[in-house]
Amino acid sequence: xxxxxxxxxxxxxxxxHVEGRLVTDVVLRHEGLRWPFPAGLRxxxxxxxxxxxxxxxxxxxxxxxxxxxxLHLGMSxxxxxxxxxxxxxxxxxxxxxxxxxxxxxxxPRRFGAVLWHPxxxxxxxxxxxxxxxGVEPFDEKFSAGLLYKSTRNRTAPVKQxxxxxxxxxxxGNIYASESLFEAGINPNTPARRIGLARYERLAAAxxxxxxxxxxxxxxxxxDFVGADGRAGYFQQSYFVYDRAGQPCLHCGAAIxxxxxxxxxxxxxxxxxx
Numbered sequence: 001x002x003x004x005x006x007x008x009x010x011x012x013x014x015x016x017h018v019e020g021r022l023v024t025d026v027v028l029r030h031e032g033l034r035w036p037f038p039a040g041l042r043x044x045x046x047x048x049x050x051x052x053x054x055x056x057x058x059x060x061x062x063x064x065x066x067x068x069x070x071l072h073l074g075m076s077x078x079x080x081x082x083x084x085x086x087x088x089x090x091x092x093x094x095x096x097x098x099x100x101x102x103x104x105x106x107x108p109r110r111f112g113a114v115l116w117h118p119x120x121x122x123x124x125x126x127x128x129x130x131x132x133x134g135v136e137p138f139d140e141k142f143s144a145g146l147l148y149k150s151t152r153n154r155t156a157p158v159k160q161x162x163x164x165x166x167x168x169x170x171x172g173n174i175y176a177s178e179s180l181f182e183a184g185i186n187p188n189t190p191a192r193r194i195g196l197a198r199y200e201r202l203a204a205a206x207x208x209x210x211x212x213x214x215x216x217x218x219x220x221x222x223d224f225v226g227a228d229g230r231a232g233y234f235q236q237s238y239f240v241y242d243r244a245g246q247p248c249l250h251c252g253a254a255i256x257x258x259x260x261x262x263x264x265x266x267x268x269x270x271x272x273x
Contacts, residue, residue, distance in 0.1 A: 004170030005213035025097035074111030
């Protein structure tokens, strides 16, 4: 699944091609993705200008004067900027035409989403899917103090708390495993048992690892490509994720793999206490 770095890479890739551009057509193939396409979406966007792009967690935002288009890539989706004359592929479901170029959403598994939040409903953060999200990891509000204070009553393992997204958003499965390794924290540790000093290390690790992944174009594990069609290469920098049985790059012990909440977790039993 594309995580925060992949969505941010996509946003940065599409921004120069869509911001300030007039929508000349909207193509909707099939009836929708995870949810039906909003009724009258083509008419709402036709001849309107994309004012800015944004991101909230794993959601890509296209801001218009009268509302915000919310896009989610689901499990296997990608957004590409292409010539508007390019032939559609089998799993191309949504297309925002901007003159000679188009923004095309391809989603083989159809777990993505195309949604609309009208301006009269207030800030886009009020949308049902966004209102319960935690702080952004690059926001000044994200800190060790926030992690510490918010977890005093959390008995769940710290990795599961990170994945929940209600304290800090966007730390998905890959980056939670990598951040916990860098911070030296065992993913099974109950969140409430972690002290402020260890959360200092974890907060710094989360920021550094997410920033590094964005710089390297995200992680390409299956279908993800950026807006220009290029694959990310942060997976070449993994210390633990998807390295079960291989030697730890710090101590040489075999990396372990366990299941937490139906997701794979990778860690070093020697380096993470």
